[in-house]
Amino acid sequence: MGHFGFSYVGLIFLFMLIVPNLIWAKNQPQDYNFKNENRVLLLFERLGQVLVTFAVLIFSDFNPREWSLWTVWLVAAVFLMLAYEAWWIRYFKSKKTLADFYSSFCGIPVAGATLPVTAFFLLGVYGKVFWLMLSVMILGIGHIGIHLQHRKEIQ
Template structure:
């Protein structure tokens, strides 16, 4: 279920998640708007965000414990977070168009939404933490769903 306690790994993941998003606030793609987003997907996204942030910090299940094969889940999860950082580096170096923002990275569609969701889901597997797994699924439905809708709409806005 989950062991209550502070997670330094969870805090590291949240820093890796939030720092690029803070920078993005001043580097939004031209023409970006959140108007007209699906309200149901928005509810899933917001609920998943709150649950994932809380789970990442309040459960010690995510701290490093070198148990094989479980440590492999943490390593793979961290690789996805590193890919997320590389996605942002590419975006910040790009012309910052909507196509750049909703692009794929390493074959993963809408990478800005999908990569952290995958990373947090794998972190939930590593921590054997049902709350993080549920949070990642709920977040994924909303966040990835919204990004897919936006990406689909790029062609119609031109």
């Protein structure tokens, strides 16, 4: 269920998530419009963001421990977050269109939403923290759902 304590790995993951989004605020895609987002998906997304941020910081179970086969979950989570950073680099080097923003990366659809959600979920698996996994599922329903909605609108 999780052991209370600070997670510096969680903080690093949040940092990897937030920094590109802050840069994106000044580099949004042409014709970006969020006014028609599904209110239910938006509620899931916002609630998930708060819950994930809270859960990833207050459980120390995400910090590395002795190497074991279980560590593969942490390695996979880190790999996905690095892929997320690579996706952002590709976006920032692009023409910054809506198609670029809702693009796939290495075969992963709407990678800007899917990669970090999956990475945080795997971090929850590594830490064996149900609360993070549940929070990520709530976030994923909203965040990935909204991205799929927008991708559908531009096609």
